[in-house]
Structure formats: structure tokens, C-alpha cells
Amino acid sequence: MxxxxxxxxxxxxxxxxxxxxxxxxxxxxxxxxxxxxxxxxxxxxxxxxxxxxxxxxxxxxxxxxxxxxxxxxxxxxxxxxxxxxxxxxxxxxxxxxxxxxxxxxxxxxxxxxxxxxLVSSLKSSVGINDPDIQINVEKGVVFISISDKLLFKSGSSVVTDRAKEILGKVAKVVKDKPTFECMVEGHTDNVPFISNGVLLDNWDLSVKRATSIVRVLTNDHNVNPKQLIAAGRGEFIPLVENNSAENRAVNRRTRIVVMPKIDEFYNMIEQEMKKLTK
Missing domain, CATH: 1.10.287 (Helix Hairpins)
Known part of the structure; x- marks a missing residue:
């Protein structure tokens, strides 16, 4: 079984x-x-x-x-x-x-x-002045990266009360854009995770943290589950080398990827460009 x-x-x-x-x-x-x-x-x-x-x-x-x-x-x-x-x-x-x-x-x-x-809306809602929350844009996709020290205790997948407050602000933005999808990505450092019988390794931990955040967004803040994707990336996509305590803290993060529908995001731009380049 x-x-x-x-x-x-x-x-x-x-x-x-x-x-x-x-x-x-x-x-x-x-x-x-x-x-x-x-x-x-x-x-x-x-x-x-x-x-x-x-x-x-x-x-x-x-x-x-x-x-x-x-x-x-x-x-x-x-x-x-x-x-x-x-x-x-x-x-x-x-x-x-x-x-x-x-x-x-x-x-x-x-x-x-x-x-x-879109970035301006996210920044004003999430509170970008917090150094542990980063927002950037790559290829038309918005990334919200939140340090794990705001979300979880060490080795835990239980969302903290402070994190629920932050995620409430993120949820408001997501609900304001019902046609967008959001992928919640968990990331860890490379310190081996000691299996507790439920979670086997860092990859398990990253997935569990992603699903925990998805549950907070849906259960506590009524985000439509159809908009959300839970994913774990483990230790395999670090932002910096895992060669110090400070760098490992940077790599322990949760990233929320805000993905507009392709046709909605590009249609207006495409039409205008084509019209002017004829």
C-alpha cells in the first residue's frame, strides 16, 4: 500500500x-x-x-x-x-x-x-520595506521571495503567526487578480535534513512547506485553489553558495511566482507593436 x-x-x-x-x-x-x-x-x-x-x-x-x-x-x-x-x-x-x-x-x-x-500593487500590499521580502520581475513574471525565518521555525513546516499576517496581504493581491496563477515554491539550504519518519529529506521539507502555505492561502484567506500550485525545489536552486550561515539563510526561502495568463499579458502589447511595425 x-x-x-x-x-x-x-x-x-x-x-x-x-x-x-x-x-x-x-x-x-x-x-x-x-x-x-x-x-x-x-x-x-x-x-x-x-x-x-x-x-x-x-x-x-x-x-x-x-x-x-x-x-x-x-x-x-x-x-x-x-x-x-x-x-x-x-x-x-x-x-x-x-x-x-x-x-x-x-x-x-x-x-x-x-x-x-503589477509590481507596484504587490509592493504596496506586501510591505516591501521589509528586507526579508523581495519582489522582482523576470520575463514578464513577478516573483515574491519571502525569507523562511518569517514563515517557519527551523526544520518545521508549520506556518508562524507572523507569516499568516504576511500571507494575508499576498492573498489579497492574488484574489484581486482571479485570472492569474501563483506557484508556491519551497527552497532549503544544503544542510541534510534528519528524517522524522514523515519527512525524509530537504526536498520533502520544501514540498511540505509549499503545501502548508497553500493551505493558509486557501483555508485562512479564501484564495481560489485553482489559482495555486505547490512545488518544492529542495536545495537545488540556491541563490548563493551554501558556504556560510548567512548564505544558507538566504537560500532558505519561499518564492511565490505570480503568472498572468499568457494571452492576457501579451495580447495588448503584441497588437500595438504589430500595428506600429507594419
């Missing part, structure tokens, strides 16, 4: 891991498409800026030409109709270029604006 339970647990874990890898692969593929569009838009932006500089030089030349005409004729009425028309056309063209440049610059910053808005 135990062998059957272990086998089923492994199958469930592998299925979750494959699904997570697939989502990350999709995000990375989509990010590459956006980066290509971004590069194309940047080239066009540089071309527009160059054309604008050329137009500015032409306008200066026309202005000097008309000034010479005025000085030569001694009368402002001698400004040629053709010269005035040329200036007007040049100014209109310059306005069009300025408008296009403005639109392209808005498009180029759209992705960052969306991401930064």
Missing part, C-alpha cells in the same frame, strides 16, 4: 512539474516574440528620429532662405508663396513624425508599464 501511495505521489508531482515547465516555456517563447517586435519597433523609432533631424535641418534652411529674401527685397510681403508652402509642408511632416515617434515610444514602454503596475 505504501509503494502505491509513493508511486501516485511521484506521478502527481511529475505532472505538476511538467505543467509548470510548459507554462514557463510558453512564457519564454512569447517573450522572444515580443522581443523581436520590440527590436523592429526600435529600428523604426531610430529611423523616425533620423528623419526628424533631417526635416529640422530643411526647415532651418528654408527659414534662412526666406530671411534672405526679406532682407533683399526690403519688404516682408516679398516672402514667396512657394517658400511659405514649403515651410508649411515641412512643419506638417514634422508633426506627423513627432506623433508617430510618440506612439512608438508609448508602445515600447507598454510592456514595462503593465509589469510595473
Amino acid at each position: 505504501k509503494k502505491v501511495l509513493v508511486t501516485l505521489s511521484l506521478v502527481a508531482f511529475l505532472a505538476t512539474s511538467c505543467g509548470t515547465k510548459k507554462k514557463i516555456t510558453e512564457l519564454e517563447g512569447k517573450n522572444k516574440e515580443i522581443q523581436d517586435l520590440l527590436n523592429t519597433a526600435t529600428v523604426k523609432l531610430n529611423t523616425c528620429l533620423s528623419e526628424k533631424e533631417t526635416l529640422t535641418g530643411q526647415i532651418d534652411f528654408l527659414k534662412r532662405n526666406n530671411t534672405d529674401l526679406i532682407n533683399n527685397m526690403g519688404n516682408m510681403t516679398t516672402l514667396s508663396t512657394k517658400g511659405a508652402q514649403n515651410i508649411e509642408k515641412a512643419l506638417e511632416s514634422m508633426k506627423e513624425k513627432d506623433l508617430k515617434i510618440s506612439r512608438m515610444q508609448d508602445a515600447l514602454t507598454k510592456k514595462d508599464s503593465v509589469t510595473l503596475a
